[in-house]
Amino acid sequence: MLVLSSPSGAGKTTISRAILRHEQDLAMSVSVTTRSARGGEVSGKDYYFISEAEYHTLVAEKKLLEHAKVFDNYYGTPRDHVERELAAGRDVMFDIDWQGTQQLKASARDDLVSVFILPPSIKELERRLRGRAQDTEEVMQRRMARASDEMSHWPEYDYIVVNQNVDESIEQVKSILTAERLRRSRQTGMADFVNGMRGA
Amino acid sequence: MLVLSSPSGAGKTTISRAILRHEQDLAMSVSVTTRSARGGEVSGKDYYFISEAEYHTLVAEKKLLEHAKVFDNYYGTPRDHVERELAAGRDVMFDIDWQGTQQLKASARDDLVSVFILPPSIKELERRLRGRAQDTEEVMQRRMARASDEMSHWPEYDYIVVNQNVDESIEQVKSILTAERLRRSRQTGMADFVNGMRGA
Numbered sequence: 001m002l003v004l005s006s007p008s009g010a011g012k013t014t015i016s017r018a019i020l021r022h023e024q025d026l027a028m029s030v031s032v033t034t035r036s037a038r039g040g041e042v043s044g045k046d047y048y049f050i051s052e053a054e055y056h057t058l059v060a061e062k063k064l065l066e067h068a069k070v071f072d073n074y075y076g077t078p079r080d081h082v083e084r085e086l087a088a089g090r091d092v093m094f095d096i097d098w099q100g101t102q103q104l105k106a107s108a109r110d111d112l113v114s115v116f117i118l119p120p121s122i123k124e125l126e127r128r129l130r131g132r133a134q135d136t137e138e139v140m141q142r143r144m145a146r147a148s149d150e151m152s153h154w155p156e157y158d159y160i161v162v163n164q165n166v167d168e169s170i171e172q173v174k175s176i177l178t179a180e181r182l183r184r185s186r187q188t189g190m191a192d193f194v195n196g197m198r199g200a
Numbered sequence: 201m202l203v204l205s206s207p208s209g210a211g212k213t214t215i216s217r218a219i220l221r222h223e224q225d226l227a228m229s230v231s232v233t234t235r236s237a238r239g240g241e242v243s244g245k246d247y248y249f250i251s252e253a254e255y256h257t258l259v260a261e262k263k264l265l266e267h268a269k270v271f272d273n274y275y276g277t278p279r280d281h282v283e284r285e286l287a288a289g290r291d292v293m294f295d296i297d298w299q300g301t302q303q304l305k306a307s308a309r310d311d312l313v314s315v316f317i318l319p320p321s322i323k324e325l326e327r328r329l330r331g332r333a334q335d336t337e338e339v340m341q342r343r344m345a346r347a348s349d350e351m352s353h354w355p356e357y358d359y360i361v362v363n364q365n366v367d368e369s370i371e372q373v374k375s376i377l378t379a380e381r382l383r384r385s386r387q388t389g390m391a392d393f394v395n396g397m398r399g400a
Contacts, residue, residue, distance in 0.1 A: 119397070121397065151397060159379065176375075191355075194318065194354055
């Protein structure tokens with residue numbers, strides 16, 4: 001399980017989509033949310049847009065791997081899809097916040113790799129958030145405050161990528177994925193492979 | 201510190217040289233050895249070829265970071281060069297065996313990343329060792345036995361690369377280096393960077 005977190009506007013979505021296009025054996029976890037879709041968002045790709053009643057049913061039935069309230073909306077990760085992909089031997093990437101990461105860590109233990117993506121500067125973050133131009137000034141201020149809050153959780157992550165250049169950041173996250181797949185502890189079957197060569 | 205180990209013939213030297221050419225801020229540690237130079241080997245690049253008396257002086261004066269006897273020859277890593285490179289902020293790559301890795305680990309603690317390179321099969325390893333064609337059959341048998349012995353130490357390494365395709369293996373080791381440099385624990389100054397952005 002590969003978790004990408006970042007303050008909104010740091011480029012996480014661009015990075016995760018590029019990686020998904022280039023990496024085999026990697027599936028994306030699509031979250032549920034009770035917030036309404038923004039322009040261009042597609043249900044089942046960006047999020048599953050559900051009602052609050054549906055959300056509370058999923059929580060009650062323990063069908064979410066993690067869930068959290070952000071502003072006035074609820075978010076969560078459907079358990080089914082993730083467990084199916086993992087069982088099929090694929091890795092799963094998550095685009096979730098620090099609250100979700102903490103919950104996922106508690107259940108996944110050492111099979112979770114977490115990456116925190118930072119903007120190159122606060123000015124750049126503000127520029128990118130304003131670029132979206134979909135929010136009122138009040139919402140914008142709340143977003144900046146939330147970005148600051150989100151950033152304060154960087155020490156809880158395994159890797160830190162400062163997104164100065166998006167192509168470089170994509171390569172960096174791909175390197176993290178490649179390296180983590182080469183970890184001895186993840187290479188099941190290696191003992192048999194070596195013993196076979198050694199005639200043991 | 202990035203350690204590459206492998207049985208002789210698994211492709212470690214090819215891989216380490218390619219990485220050295222492409223990576224900035226990476227220096228190679230050149231070992232001393234009491235064995236004589238093979239055809240094409242250059243002193244100061246492949247090894248520093250020294251006498252046994254010189255070797256024992258280096259050991260006595262604690263000028264070697266690690267040292268070991270392999271067959272009838274001594275090998276060691278000069279401390280000076282490594283410490284100078286690390287102090288200058290560069291990473292250092294080591295081409296040493298499991299004995300050297302164990303000693304280096306004991307002194308470097310968590311600032312050492314170790315990669316074990318395996319041949320794709322025992323047949324391929326034997327083919328590559330025979331390809332060198334510089335050794336008698338007896339030496340060849342000793343090399344195969346030593347390769348088997350060396351391979352038995354794979355569980356002591358952080359990462360395992362099976363060298364099926366040398367270009368792919370080079371990319372994999374580069375990814376390991378990139379990822380390890382992005383580890384939160386290695387990114388000193390990150391707390392100041394984030395606090396600066398948060399206005400804290």
